[in-house]
Amino acid sequence: xxxxxxxxxxxxxxxxxxxxxxxxxxxxxxxxxxxxxxxxxxxxxxxxxxxxxxxxxxxxxxxxxxxxxxxxxxxxxxxxxxxxxxxxxxxxxxxxxxxxxxxxxxxxxxxxxxxxxxxxxxxxxxxxxxxxxxxxxxxxxxxxxxxxxxxxxxxxxxxxxxxxxxxxxxxxxxxxxxxxxxxxxxxxxxxxxxxxxxxxxxxxxxxxxxxxxxxxxxxxxxxxxxxxxxxxxxxxxxxxxxxxxxxxxxxxxxxxxxxxxxxxxxxxxxxxxxxxxxxxxxxxxxxxxxxxxxxxxxxxxxxxxxxxxxxxxxxxxxxxxxxxxxxxxxxxxxxxxxxxxxxxxxxxxxxxxxx
Amino acid sequence: xxxxxxxxxxxxxxxxxxxxxxxxxxxxxxxxxxxxxxxxxxxxxxxxxxxxxxxxxxxxxxxxxxxxxxxxxxxxxxxxxxxxxxxxxxxxxxxxxxxxxxxxxxxxxxxxxxxxxxxxxxxxxxxxxxxxxxxxxxxxxxxxxxxxxxxxxxxxxxxxxx
Ligand SMILES: [Zn+2]
Ligand SMILES: [Zn+2]
Numbered sequence: 001x002x003x004x005x006x007x008x009x010x011x012x013x014x015x016x017x018x019x020x021x022x023x024x025x026x027x028x029x030x031x032x033x034x035x036x037x038x039x040x041x042x043x044x045x046x047x048x049x050x051x052x053x054x055x056x057x058x059x060x061x062x063x064x065x066x067x068x069x070x071x072x073x074x075x076x077x078x079x080x081x082x083x084x085x086x087x088x089x090x091x092x093x094x095x096x097x098x099x100x101x102x103x104x105x106x107x108x109x110x111x112x113x114x115x116x117x118x119x120x121x122x123x124x125x126x127x128x129x130x131x132x133x134x135x136x137x138x139x140x141x142x143x144x145x146x147x148x149x150x151x152x153x154x155x156x157x158x159x160x161x162x163x164x165x166x167x168x169x170x171x172x173x174x175x176x177x178x179x180x181x182x183x184x185x186x187x188x189x190x191x192x193x194x195x196x197x198x199x200x201x202x203x204x205x206x207x208x209x210x211x212x213x214x215x216x217x218x219x220x221x222x223x224x225x226x227x228x229x230x231x232x233x234x235x236x237x238x239x240x241x242x243x244x245x246x247x248x249x250x251x252x253x254x255x256x257x258x259x260x261x262x263x264x265x266x267x268x269x270x271x272x273x274x275x276x277x278x279x280x281x282x283x284x285x286x287x288x289x290x291x292x293x294x295x296x297x298x299x300x301x302x303x304x305x306x307x308x309x310x311x312x313x314x315x316x317x318x319x320x321x322x323x324x325x326x327x328x329x330x331x332x333x334x335x336x337x338x339x340x341x342x343x344x345x346x347x348x349x350x351x352x353x354x355x
Numbered sequence: 356x357x358x359x360x361x362x363x364x365x366x367x368x369x370x371x372x373x374x375x376x377x378x379x380x381x382x383x384x385x386x387x388x389x390x391x392x393x394x395x396x397x398x399x400x401x402x403x404x405x406x407x408x409x410x411x412x413x414x415x416x417x418x419x420x421x422x423x424x425x426x427x428x429x430x431x432x433x434x435x436x437x438x439x440x441x442x443x444x445x446x447x448x449x450x451x452x453x454x455x456x457x458x459x460x461x462x463x464x465x466x467x468x469x470x471x472x473x474x475x476x477x478x479x480x481x482x483x484x485x486x487x488x489x490x491x492x493x494x495x496x497x498x499x500x501x502x503x504x505x506x507x508x509x510x511x512x513x514x515x516x517x
Contacts, residue, residue: 037484043445153447159470227467
């Protein structure tokens with residue numbers, strides 16, 4: 001697999017299926033793991049980082065049983081690295097580093113293993129919809145397969161040892177990405193966040209820590225990693241997410257009931273702008289796509305499918321756009337190319353009818 | 356938020372120490388911790404009065420406070436205070452080397468100090484390769500290439516042993 005194979009496709013986690021997929025975009029779990037006999041990245045020399053990468057490649061990629069393809073992130077252009085970030089296959093930190101590192105990607109992009117990020121290994125599995133137990137089963141098996149070939153740094157008292165003590169223990173981050181336009185529109189989102197923070201759950205934007213939520217997408221994940229088992233941490237999240245889904249549905253119904261015309265207006269304008277614009281920024285596209293996605297879920301738009309919209313969220317971002325066009329583009333050129341891409345993809349759609 | 360035990364500022368330095376077999380926690384703000392010798396003295400040299408205070412604190416809490424501040428990992432060479440500044444550990448051994456400073460931090464930030472989740476199915480190999488690597492790094496640093504070659508062979512040998 002190489003980047004060209006990825007450009008025209010999209011990850012399976014975007015297919016818009018799975019439980020509650022009108023609100024839950026995807027479920028993901030990552031495990032932080034380190035090799036027992038190397039210093040952490042913070043303290044490893046460049047040579048040691050190269051050795052860690054070589055060890056991983058020879059033991060995990062070479063045998064081929066795991067069906068993983070390895071991409072050398074260090075040798076990549078910044079455009080291609082950005083592409084992998086937009087794709088959610090590597091983090092922004094991994095993209096920005098300047099040492100030997102790479103990412104192993106599984107078939108259909110459900111698996112990614114970052115090598116030499118903050119920890120030696122960051123193993124991630126993603127699936128569409130709310131399916132944390134399914135994700136756990138897969139990542140747990142994958143972790144077993146890797147552990148059978150590599151020695152992890154592990155202490156009986158403290159569990160899996162990580163570069164930052166905020167990950168020590170299980171090393172697990174359990175997260176779901178939610179689309180919450182109803183709670184944003186009805187201004188209840190802050191209240192939900194405060195409640196989540198009280199029970200030790202973190203809320204982040206689409207691209208991780210410190211990033212802003214855009215297009216009304218939010219990631220909710222555990223913060224604690226020590227003193228609770230993986231299944232308990234998953235259960236904690238699984239207990240809370242249905243409540244947020246219920247609030248979001250109530251907010252959507254309230255909007256449909258009390259502000260139907262405003263909602264219809266917003267959705268149609270968004271759809272119309274996406275179909276007719278001749279230059280459009282990435283941020284505006286996100287916001288408009290968010291409204292269109294809501295419109296589809298509420299039955300206000302019936303000639304467009306959720307997977308198409310999910311794909312557009314990813315494919316209209318700067319690096320994707322440039323790879324699709326096969327050329328480096330300035331910001332203005334990108335805005336024009338983005339609009340043209342959207343017009344092509346949405347060309348034959350009808351606008352919802354007003355009442 | 357814990358308040359500094361010496362003034363009214365928010366405590367940012369937290370240490371557990373043992374004096375005569377009894378454990379206790381110390382919470383101090385940056386300036387007070389610096390005066391107590393808990394974190395490296397930077398900017399301003401202590402005033403004469405502060406020197407007196409520092410002496411008093413040291414008399415009360417003993418050398419162990421300074422000991423936490425002076426903790427260094429024998430393998431990667433990271434100092435506990437470097438960790439407090441940067442937030443990242445240097446190698447798996449640090450959890451052991453810094454445990455008297457680290458465990459209280461884990462207790463506060465994670466609300467627990469014991470892992471209860473998944474465990475590797477097979478025990479890690481007995482021979483200490485992390486130590487070998489640190490010896491190798493040091494041999495290279497002092498340009499002792501003969502020793503470095505020996506250590507590298509030893510590491511390779513074990514790689515082949517699986
Ligand atoms: Zn103070
Ligand atoms: Zn160390």
